[in-house]
Amino acid sequence: MGNIQTEVKEVKLFIDGEYVESSTNSTFEVKNPATQEVIAHVHEATNEDVDRACRAARRAFEEGPWRKMTVAERCGKIRRMAEIIIERKEELARLEALDVGKPYHVALEREIPRAAHNLSFFADFMEKQGGEVYPMEDEYLNYTRYEPVGVAALITPWNLPLMLTTWKLGPCLATGNTAVIKPAEMTPLTVSLLGEIAKEAGIPDGVVNVVQGFGADSAGEFMTTHPDVDLISFTGETTTGKGIMKNGADSLKRVSFELGGKAANIIFEDANLDKAIPVSIQAAFMNSGQVCLAGSRILVQRSIMDEFVDRFKKAASELKVGDPQDVSTNMGPVVSEEHYNKVTSYLDIANDENSTLVYGGKRPDLPDYLQDGYYLEPTIYIQEDPNARICQEEIFGPVVTLIPFDTEEEALEIANNTEYGLNGVVWTDNLQRAHRISHNVRAGTIWVNCWFVRDLRAPFGGFKKSGIGREGGHHSLEFFTEAKNICIAL
């Protein structure tokens, strides 16, 4: 490796089937988080640009062929998008690694294929859908249709850009809606290509628009207040979700929110540690801990605490932190300077709260060309107080807290002692306990003796402040459709 500088890209908006510049020609910079080199100048959408994108999407919905074409034809085009993503997977993985700082091989082997699968899955799933029929004796017949809602604003975060955007775009398009997409300002590169990929796949102009910019008083806010937008599907921070809900309220927009998390990963004394430790390492440090589903609170039964700490620490020390483009790298930097400052502020907080540092807590030793990158070692604390800030707040970086517990009741109490409820993980060989914990942890997904395993038909979403609504399978289709009942006198 050594020199990962690339040419500086110009990222434009994609509106009504073509790349366009910002109407004021204003751009912002995106940096490679591994080196701080500028990798892109991105056109920032003005209110006028967002208005053009939303009106193009409205026109494509009302007047274009998209929602009227057969499901088979529409889904064929969506599947073609998936194929193009696979055809371009090396390029997309390289861009994702450059933008987010995640290891290239993870993007190549997992996230980009999953992004393609998000599209093909919903195309296939949609083709198998029927409706309901409710006969009223021999006098009337009710039947139900599911029709597209209209224009969807799809707003996504920076941690898994293409994967999370296609997770929304798949059901949005399969059900016949049109979209205005806004990726996060820090990681626009892969998502910026979705408009051209849609066009190449034969999807009509105006169906997939991509605007670029920030949140408040920028593209994000302009979209969520725009009168032509009917639906907002948002993934991001809980506080952002609250603001978006307020902004969308005046025009009564339908919302689906996937928000923050602070999952408990509960390790009981009968757990198979040979499996629990490597998976818990993944759950803590995958994508530098920048995963909403991260198992960032590891609750460990006190009787196995010493053994767990030794083995977990050893496994963390074996992670190779380094250049995202290097195939041997397990963990890259965090996404930006601002985020690095936020994540590392928790090192002081942990210290002030008398947490015990087990491993990490500083910049790793790295070659010269990565000296400016936003790197932090995998960092492990022990904290006895589950109310400590590092046990309560979403750090969203490679910082994990081990919390000891004695009994199952105590583990449950700690697991539920959070405003979040996205997911939970439990490691035990006791079947009854696995079910008890799964039923009583208040979260949308519980993984037993595994983590991050996803069947796209299953509901995905959060309890409490981790979200509103569910994505996945028919849950996504419901969000993106209006149910219509037709009652016929026989």
Ligand code: NAD
């Ligand atoms: P963020 O909320 O800061 O930004 C997300 C997106 O919203 C970005 O595109 C941003 O520009 C936009 N935005 C910000 N303010 C806005 C506003 N006022 N109006 C409209 N749009 C606005 O989140 P982030 O920092 O990019 O991502 C990290 C967060 O996302 C974490 O909290 C993480 O847990 C969460 N997340 C959740 C899931 C899930 O499925 N539940 C998945 C991934 C990430």
